[in-house]
Amino acid sequence: MTTAKQGKALDLDGSRILIAGAASLVGSHTADRLLEAGVKEVVLLDNFAFGTPEAIAHLKDNPRVRIVRGDLMRLHELIAATEGMDGVLHLAAYMTLGFSQTPWEAVDVNVRGAQNMLEACRVNKVKKVVFASSNAVYGYGTGIVGALAEGGPFHSTGAPPAAILYGASKIMGEQLCRQYHQKYGQDYLVLRYSTVYGERQHYRAANALYIMETYDRVRRGERPVLPGDGKDTKHFVNVADVARANVAAFRSAATDVAMNISGPEPVTTGELVQLVLDYCGSTLEPEIKPDPPGTVRLTSGGAFHIPHDLAGEVIGWKPQVSMKEGIRRLLAWREAQEARAR
Template structure:
């Protein structure tokens, strides 16, 4: 992986846009940028999926500017990206959305990114951070062992929506490389593992293990585990990803793609058992059930670890929040949200 050591964009006193800034990762990234002294943070979002609620606490900050826009409309992006130092691009269809609307996902994830890159070129934005995914390694029984940046894509046995999502991220990474090769556009690709944390939603297939388990336990029901409970998931806390986004801007590295994963993987049985324990109901033992063929569920087919050593080398990042602490924060936020709603 080639790197040019001259692409640092210090966050302090800079102007940065977060595309998809009203999302789970986006809202946390805006908070992190502000804490690091950004002069202005532009939230560019179409404000769907409860986006307004995610950023309500940020709107009183004079450094925050909210632009309701669509990445498929280049003229909107061109106007919104004038005078920026950097962009963190998070907006995308995820697997469950791809399952419902594959053509929409292709448009947003591929054409949308191409529009972002064109806006960067036209307005001389110094650096782009692109949120990719460990989905670039694929799914199914070929995904096992250590997943590193040159691990090939595996598609056998995975549902179409999962393959379409992973392929869209592969294409997105290559569009970034192409822009760097042709126009000198500096960028860093971060391959997120499954994100969880405060302001968690129901649209990420793997994160459903957390929120659906919590919901079931709050109803006094036994949590369900699909399969035998041995399938591996590798989660990363949302605050750690917010740091990674900022560190990718500030690092001198460019033209590089790195994994950003949590400290350690967890099996689905370990995960639901931990949620039950943290919810105060360890007596509600997990019930093993067979997969529902009508629902998209991402399974690894074996134990794997998403190695994040290259992120330490390239941008100085490594995760800080382990699964127990991250889950404790998430569940406390969900409990507080339910209390406030009531």
């Protein structure tokens, strides 16, 4: 699934787009971008089990925005919500922490929920689906090196079960998209996000959570904690870049292909902690302290990178926000939120 076919580009000017899982980091930023692109209506669908009204509070009075409470497990609600839609961005899913805490529900939502959304799109002849996948489709574990390019294998050695379950659920979601394309001609694109971070950050993503935990410790005057030697590779992509990729995917004529949406470069845990320390103007020395048993922390045993060349070829996208700039934006937003709360 690395060669794009030609479908039809979606003219966003005057179109109607539904975002499933909209009350979220990616959903809210993508809604902003779609409105800038001139869409007629953005429907924000969420059951608010994980999404928060605060994430989309700035949109609720926009006359081109409609907020709909709906659940992926109720097909009739999805059919009603997608009626008249030109495009659907499917973000709604359990993440790795959810698979650790409530695996049965997570499997249902990520697999049956994705199938329900595709069925609703088939019924209502939605022109294009953009499915939010993850670099978790390559798996996790020790000894991963080199490029994790589209079409690569799945790794699982030494990884937590929750991480593997999450990755497997995204593989199934991708293949459901592919099946609906083959059987019904449903145009779709799969975007495999690296760990997304940025303003309106939530506390549900295992790796993005580490940024916030580190910041919280440093602000309290406590030494930041390194779960290992600081050389574990992490892959982040800023939410502003992800929102641009989502919009570019709708505008692209390509279909039936998956592509990586990754940041400009990988970062090690040690480098990440140092960026937070630099932002805070702190000279605290990191403390090496292994995570307690059962902690869901996604690490790698070697240096690898996630190329995004295919996204450049297929949808004309590449990341623009460096890790240093992204951390600055995120933590400045966090401080502004705290100041408003006071």
